[in-house]
Amino acid sequence: MANKFDVLGIGNAIVDILIHVDxxxxxxxxxxxxxMTLVSEQEAASLYNKLGQCIECSGxxxxxxxxxxxxxxxxxxxxxxxxxDQLGTVFRHDIKSLGSDFNTTPSTEGPxxxxxxxxxxxxxxxxxxxxxxxxxxxxxxxxxxxVTGNADIIYLEGYLWDPEPAKDAFRKAIxxxxxxxxxxxxxxxxxxxxxRHHAEFIKLVENDIDxxxxxxxxxxxxxxTDDVNEAALRVQKYCxxxxxxCGAKGCxxxxxxxxxxxxxxxxxxxxxxxxxGDLFAAGFLRGLTTGKSIGECGAIGNLIAGEVITHLGARPxxxxxxxxxxxx
Amino acid sequence: MANKFDVLGIGNAIVDILIHVDxxxxxxxxxxxxxMTLVSEQEAASLYNKLGQCIECSGxxxxxxxxxxxxxxxxxxxxxxxxxDQLGTVFRHDIKSLGSDFNTTPSTEGPxxxxxxxxxxxxxxxxxxxxxxxxxxxxxxxxxxxVTGNADIIYLEGYLWDPEPAKDAFRKAIxxxxxxxxxxxxxxxxxxxxxRHHAEFIKLVENDIDxxxxxxxxxxxxxxTDDVNEAALRVQKYCxxxxxxCGAKGCxxxxxxxxxxxxxxxxxxxxxxxxxGDLFAAGFLRGLTTGKSIGECGAIGNLIAGEVITHLGARPxxxxxxxxxxxx
Numbered sequence: 001m002a003n004k005f006d007v008l009g010i011g012n013a014i015v016d017i018l019i020h021v022d023x024x025x026x027x028x029x030x031x032x033x034x035x036m037t038l039v040s041e042q043e044a045a046s047l048y049n050k051l052g053q054c055i056e057c058s059g060x061x062x063x064x065x066x067x068x069x070x071x072x073x074x075x076x077x078x079x080x081x082x083x084x085d086q087l088g089t090v091f092r093h094d095i096k097s098l099g100s101d102f103n104t105t106p107s108t109e110g111p112x113x114x115x116x117x118x119x120x121x122x123x124x125x126x127x128x129x130x131x132x133x134x135x136x137x138x139x140x141x142x143x144x145x146x147v148t149g150n151a152d153i154i155y156l157e158g159y160l161w162d163p164e165p166a167k168d169a170f171r172k173a174i175x176x177x178x179x180x181x182x183x184x185x186x187x188x189x190x191x192x193x194x195x196r197h198h199a200e201f202i203k204l205v206e207n208d209i210d211x212x213x214x215x216x217x218x219x220x221x222x223x224x225t226d227d228v229n230e231a232a233l234r235v236q237k238y239c240x241x242x243x244x245x246c247g248a249k250g251c252x253x254x255x256x257x258x259x260x261x262x263x264x265x266x267x268x269x270x271x272x273x274x275x276x277g278d279l280f281a282a283g284f285l286r287g288l289t290t291g292k293s294i295g296e297c298g299a300i301g302n303l304i305a306g307e308v309i310t311h312l313g314a315r316p317x318x319x320x321x322x323x324x325x326x327x328x
Numbered sequence: 329m330a331n332k333f334d335v336l337g338i339g340n341a342i343v344d345i346l347i348h349v350d351x352x353x354x355x356x357x358x359x360x361x362x363x364m365t366l367v368s369e370q371e372a373a374s375l376y377n378k379l380g381q382c383i384e385c386s387g388x389x390x391x392x393x394x395x396x397x398x399x400x401x402x403x404x405x406x407x408x409x410x411x412x413d414q415l416g417t418v419f420r421h422d423i424k425s426l427g428s429d430f431n432t433t434p435s436t437e438g439p440x441x442x443x444x445x446x447x448x449x450x451x452x453x454x455x456x457x458x459x460x461x462x463x464x465x466x467x468x469x470x471x472x473x474x475v476t477g478n479a480d481i482i483y484l485e486g487y488l489w490d491p492e493p494a495k496d497a498f499r500k501a502i503x504x505x506x507x508x509x510x511x512x513x514x515x516x517x518x519x520x521x522x523x524r525h526h527a528e529f530i531k532l533v534e535n536d537i538d539x540x541x542x543x544x545x546x547x548x549x550x551x552x553t554d555d556v557n558e559a560a561l562r563v564q565k566y567c568x569x570x571x572x573x574c575g576a577k578g579c580x581x582x583x584x585x586x587x588x589x590x591x592x593x594x595x596x597x598x599x600x601x602x603x604x605g606d607l608f609a610a611g612f613l614r615g616l617t618t619g620k621s622i623g624e625c626g627a628i629g630n631l632i633a634g635e636v637i638t639h640l641g642a643r644p645x646x647x648x649x650x651x652x653x654x655x656x
Contacts, residue, residue, distance in 0.1 A: 053395065053422040053643055056384035067381070086414040086440065094381040112414065315381055 003182065005101070006074040006289040008151035010143075010173055011062025012135040012159050012166075013080030013104075014114040015087045016274070018312055019054045021119045026127055033121065036128040036190045038162060044131035047117055056087075057313040058094035059116055061157040061189055064275045064314045068282025068304060070098035071320035074289060077101035077147050079173075081138040087113035088134070094315065103144070107137045118274050124309065126274040136163040140172045148176040152289055153211065155281070158189030158218075161197045174208050183240075185211035187281055188218035195221055205238060211288070212242040213281045219244050228252065232259050243284050243298060245277055250302055253294040262298035265306045275314025280305035286324075303327055331510065333429070334402040334617040336479035338471075338501055339390025340463040340487050340494075341408030341432075342442040343415045344602070346640050347382045349447045354455055361449065364456040364518045366490060372459035375445055384415075385641040386422035387444055389485040389517055392603045392642045396610025396632060398426035399648035402617060405429035405475050407501075409466040415441040416462070422643065431472070435465045446602050452637065454602040464491040468500045476504040480617055481539065483609070486517030486546075489525045502536050511568075513539035515609055516546035523549055534566040539616070541609045543573045556580065560587050571612050571626060573605055578630055581622040590626035593634045603642025608633035614652075631655055 283304030287297030578592035611632030615625030
């Protein structure tokens, strides 16, 4: 029997607070450009006080991917922990408004809904400081068996390895999916995240993951190599499918039979790279769940990633289904 | 002795929730394009549930003007009521981050910080539904005499006439300002707002207001005429200065000696007219408080309004001081 959902995403439910800053600001705050740093509530407040006027927009890595898939016309569900507060209301509204299922019970006490300060520099690169807030309360009890066992692919973000209780939720979801023969996809999220959980990630990727998403830096960090082709050869041994994004150059797609390169698209107006990897994964998974070859999947991923970087924020700004119909 | 502040703004403290919609959506919701409708918490929630993914950005009419003035380099203060909740934190952060003073005590119980659903149609017109929330708790006790009596100009929004207790706060602020010989400016805000409070607004404008801001529709509604020039002649009898915005055509500027027209600027990329009137007022008041002629004030107003309509949201997206230096 067919599953109810094409893809279920599980991740940290976060509202982004976005602002343009210059490079000097990153330097003065000792922030590494392009990275995601975990910060305490106090550190987040202190940094926020130094920022000018921001805009707020729902984010969260896997949630961005699910938003993209929903906009592409896929049947999606999402599991992530918000609190029953105003930012939680914003997060829930936004993901459901695109048609995605989202029924994780919000926490009623403890930390507020998570937020991420997204600092966008003039080169359109984003540097993120995340206060995990309510995300630390995601536990195995949030992994609904009926939903988790009912998706062709479950998609997990590496960031979910940061809040300790979420690891068990992560493992439970993998067990449920594999027990019914469904696929498990993982995004490595961030080279620093890979570095933080290096041994566990190696074990995870090589034992439990069917479909791997990574960018060049992340996969090089995972395998301790400077050669992305070497990393691709290694991942080919363990994962059924892998996609390695290489920025403007496009992506490397991997399955048991081949390792190919899919050329990137020219983007005229690069504004903000936030969500590029997340929306690449949305496009790739849309291809995969509609029977496309991995080369075609990579091309749709490149196309969708190319849309999200033309505007501020990590969620699609247009109807992606129509966008793909017009451009593929 | 010189006043501490160039301009003090008093208004409804609101966070905007912005989204693109089509004309059919406005029709299906019986919303009049270009208007501001007051809605209950339940009506706001019901409408929000019908909207797709939004972005959030601080708003509020007088607050937008103060944000613009702060970005232009003026010394500003703001009085408006938020609650001590997440949207309140966003509002406070944003206005203070631009350098404005803002010390109104947030409410700790009662309705949440106000929000406004801003529906932007393809013609870039905005239609607004406002839930006043905590704004209904602004009272005379929030009108700090030390601040209110210490600004060359106090700037009031007509919308402040909607929450009942704010009317007394409004009147108290006028008394304090006039007692020390400072000027009182008013924006008529919205033709429907003028219609709601017609008799009171006539009395207010003709007895208490030194500087009036209105658009064509608002001033025509105020004076029950179809002829904007007739309205200009009438307002000239009562207000020291008036500025009537006429959309892309520019503005009509009025003082005791003259009634002039200042040509609008061509705007290449019209995206969202939210805040056009508010930012016009910011530019005009910047001119006025730096000794410019009313024609020059109108030109700066047109320039600043022309910036805010090139992007989503009613707050300046760039450093307006630098923008004016480069364009005047």
